[in-house]
Structures are given as structure tokens and as C-alpha cells.
Amino acid sequence: QKEVEQNSGPLSVPEGAIASLNCTYSDRGSQSFFWYRQYSGKSPELIMSIYSNGDKEDGRFTAQLNKASQYVSLLIRDSQPSDSATYLCAVNMGGSQGNLIFGKGTKLSVKP
Amino acid sequence: ETGVTQTPRHLVMGMTNKKSLKCEQHLGHNAMYWYKQSAKKPLELMFVYSLEERVENNSVPSRFSPECPNSSHLFLHLHTLQPEDSALYLCASSPRGEVLTDTQYFGPGTRLTVL
Numbered sequence: 710q711k712e713v714e715q716n717s718g719p720l721s722v723p724e725g726a727i728a729s730l731n732c733t734y735s736d737r738g739s740q741s742f743f744w745y746r747q748y749s750g751k752s753p754e755l756i757m758s759i760y761s762n763g764d765k766e767d768g769r770f771t772a773q774l775n776k777a778s779q780y781v782s783l784l785i786r787d788s789q790p791s792d793s794a795t796y797l798c799a800v801n802m803g804g805s806q807g808n809l810i811f812g813k814g815t816k817l818s819v820k821p
Numbered sequence: 822e823t824g825v826t827q828t829p830r831h832l833v834m835g836m837t838n839k840k841s842l843k844c845e846q847h848l849g850h851n852a853m854y855w856y857k858q859s860a861k862k863p864l865e866l867m868f869v870y871s872l873e874e875r876v877e878n879n880s881v882p883s884r885f886s887p888e889c890p891n892s893s894h895l896f897l898h899l900h901t902l903q904p905e906d907s908a909l910y911l912c913a914s915s916p917r918g919e920v921l922t923d924t925q926y927f928g929p930g931t932r933l934t935v936l
Contacts, residue, residue, distance in 0.1 A: 713863070743924070752911055752927040753864070754823070797864065809925070811864035 715812035732798030825928035844912030
């Protein structure tokens with residue numbers, strides 16, 4: 710069973726703090742990893758993609774990938790109330806033409 | 822706006838009805854996808870089309886029938902649905918049709934309620 714696990718939260722952080730979102734996945738052969746943000750009642754929007762081990766930074770967001778531990782994380786620096794949303798981890802676990810598996814998402818709440 | 826549109830945005834149908842969901846992408850992408858998002862469950866990939874050919878069908882019941890007449894349009898035909906099929910149906914597209922690494926862009930979704 711191919712799975713992506715996330716803590717459902719809610720994760721509550723004060724404004725200005727670092728929010729840390731974590732994700733583990735079951736398929737060691739997975740090649741590509743994505744973080745999506747989904748506001749309530751809206752469709753997912755891509756935040757970050759990462760393909761190789763290490764860190765990838767984009768503005769206030771940093772994605773971290775550790776394939777040996779089958780672990781991917783998203784750090785949000787200087788969290789803002791507008792960052793309050795559900796964050797979906799998605800892992801492409803291969804297959805005939807790819808199979809993108811999503812986690813259930815972590816709900817983040819940034820308190821002013 | 823991501824350049825992916827879906828119609829209708831809301832749909833209520835009875836179990837004996839036949840309806841279709843439409844997705845259109847204005848991004849020049851080569852791949853399109855249908856997803857189902859139910860409450861308390863992860864987003865589920867239903868179908869993948871790359872260059873208008875279906876390349877993935879994740880054990881979706883036959884009461885859901887996709888159609889991709891060209892690279893810009895994707896339909897999901899619905900027939901004899903069950904109440905448990907009520908969900909948000911999301912369409913997505915990606916640039917190269919290389920599903921393993923492509924970034925997907927989502928439409929706003931169709932909220933489907935089956936009575």
C-alpha cells in the first residue's frame with residue numbers, strides 16, 4: 710500500500726514564528742515531492758517541489774528532503790496569518806506513468 | 822487563477838441521472854488529470870491523460886468515464902452515481918506530460934452532491 714503520512718494538526722504557531730510541517734512516505738523509489746497549500750473551499754496550489762536530497766529555499770519557504778529516511782518537510786519562516794491553510798504533501802511514487810499520492814494534509818493556524 | 826477552468830462549479834444530481842464535468846486548460850499543457858477530494862480523505866488521483874492518451878486509471882468504478890478530445894479539454898461523464906461519490910472533483914494540468922516530475926496546476930473544482 711503506497712502511503713503518504715502527515716500529522717493532521719491543527720498546528721498552531723504565533724505570527725513571526727517558524728512553522729514546521731512534516732511528511733513521511735512509504736515507497737523508497739519515489740522520485741518527486743511536492744507541497745501544496747489549500748485554503749478552505751479552494752483548490753490546491755503548488756508551493757514547492759523538490760527532487761533531490763537536501764534543502765530547497767524559495768522566499769519564506771524551505772523544503773527539506775531525506776530519501777534515506779523517507780521524509781520530506783516544509784519550513785515556513787516568519788509565519789503570517791495568511792499562511793493559515795491546509796498543507797498537502799504529495800509524492801510521486803512511480804508506476805507506469807507516475808502515481809501522485811497525497812497525504813491527508815496538515816492544518817496550520819498562524820495566530821496574530 | 823491558474824489557467825485551468827472547471828464547469829459547473831456546483832452540481833446536484835440524482836442517482837439515475839447522467840451528467841458531465843468539464844475542464845479546460847489555457848496553459849498549453851500536455852497532460853490533464855482528474856482527482857477526487859472527499860472529506861477526511863486524501864486527494865485521490867482518478868485518471869491521467871498525457872498527449873490525449875489515457876495513461877493511468879486508478880481502479881475507478883465504471884460509472885465514471887473520462888474523455889479527452891484534445892489536449893486542452895477533459896470531461897468526466899457521470900452515470901448512476903452513489904451518494905458516497907459526493908465530493909469535490911478537481912481537474913489539473915501539467916506542462917510536459919512527464920508525470921513523474923511535472924508540476925500540476927489545479928482548477929477550482931466541481932462540488933458534486935449525489936442525492
